[in-house]
Amino acid sequence: MIAALLAVCAAMGNAAASVMQRMAARRVPRQQAMSPRLIVTLVRTPVWLGGIGALILGFVFQAAALSQGGLALVQPVLISELPFTMVLMSRVFQVSLGPRSWLAIVLLTGGLALLLFAAAPQPGGGGPDAEGWMTATAGTLATVWALVFVARITEGAGRAVAFGLAAGIGFAFTATFIKQATLVLEEDMSALPVTWQLYAMVVAGLCSLFLLQNALQSGTLVAAQPALTLSDPVASIVYGTAMFDEQIRTGLWIVPELTGIGLIVGGSFLLAQSPLFHAQMAAA
Template sequence: MTALTVVLALLAALSNASASVFQRRAAAEEPPHGEGAAGALRVFGRLLRRPYWLAGALLLLASTVLQAAALAGGSLSLVQPLLTAELLFTLAVGSVVFGHRPDRRTWLAFTALAAGLALFLGTAAPSGARTTASPGRWLLAGAVALGVVAVVVLVARTVVGAPRAALLGLASAVSFACTAALLKEVMGRLGQGVGAVLAQWPPYATAVAGLAAFVLLQGALRAGTLAASQPALTLGDALTSVALGWALFQEQILLGVRVLPELIGVTLIGLGSVGLARAPSVSGAWDAPPARDEEAETG
């Protein structure tokens, strides 16, 4: 576990959280423009002129760059669990941007997630061995991951509400973990030269996996509340990344007597995720500009 990798991963989580909050703020200030494609285009055109939305777009780009840099120097099983800190940063940044103070229960959830993350990573001590994986390992891991996503999506189609949201959140988590693994593969091959990397399959597989993860996430958010999908998304991404790190890049985590504190850490992450997903600044109940801004505009 290197300090630079941890800093880069946390900065990526902070950038992504800030992007979500800023773009949510811009969308909250935008009046409706009708239904359909024409209305959506009008809204998008206006959002392009919103400073908050543009700042969010730049932060999303920065988050991708920071995550790639973290994966280039650190293990998948370290970087992806650290990105669960995005929920913590969303709470903090959302509280500032939307001008509201979290209640005590929200702070307890914040503490649980932070403590669980520190306990799991501190006891597991993830370490990496390889920067790229062999084609055989990719073929096997990719087939298993694709099969898991397909089965989970099929099961999700048979249920509604919170169960569907949780299942689609899990499918999205597996896809996001695969995207991160593919991004690590791309970064590991950069020594061959950009042109050589672009002539190979990993960059395009990364784009496809990322798009699939995004689509599945939107389905999870439409199916139910964030409180239903977020725990599966948070824990699913972290645990799948640990498994992919072991299967693809020969990464290791310490087990033995450390299993119990690791399980406690995972449980705390799950409980904290549920609590933060219910927090107004994360779930969307604070999706309105501060009152003082509205008064200034009408005054």
């Protein structure tokens, strides 16, 4: 329960960061786009600095959540960032969400609740050994490379979907390094700076961010966002069970779990059609 609450706090922090980024972007002259002056202007904007602070706070909450719970629990909860962002933007910018957006929020929230209830993720033990890390890294790189290859030979929505899937898997794999770093931190704080997973986390996160930008640039949000929203929690559950011995319910529980995933995808599909969400992603 503590891990879930911390993950919700992380999602709220990320949502607040996105909204404040949007507020700052609206105040920047359009001619500064793709110019170094853009960063200079943003750094001088208090609301943008507040967004950076909220982003850092969200990361701290995510790390704290992973120290208390498993990947299979924490990463799916972070999906709640999407509805939090929409509600905050509607209040800050005084824009009505509309029935479609509210339906998307209900589907996302309901699907997430159903998935977590059916899966009932249980935390596992310590992290994998060197062989386990090598296997997970090789499998992840092969999967991401295959998706990038598909994206490069595909046009339109298919390309955005492939890049979105690759980015989601990348973010999930980044979370495995965060999880391992929290385990090291609990045992010996002085050992963290010399732990290779700490630096692998930075590299994996930057590569995932690069894949995300390619997904957003390759097609519409309607194609990219559902792929990203689906791949992150699903991959996190796989990583959690395979690498950290986390447990989820199987058997007949797979039916409501798949139903929850379907609701999440449907909700993210509707959300990606919202003009307000398009504006938020453009600013972020």
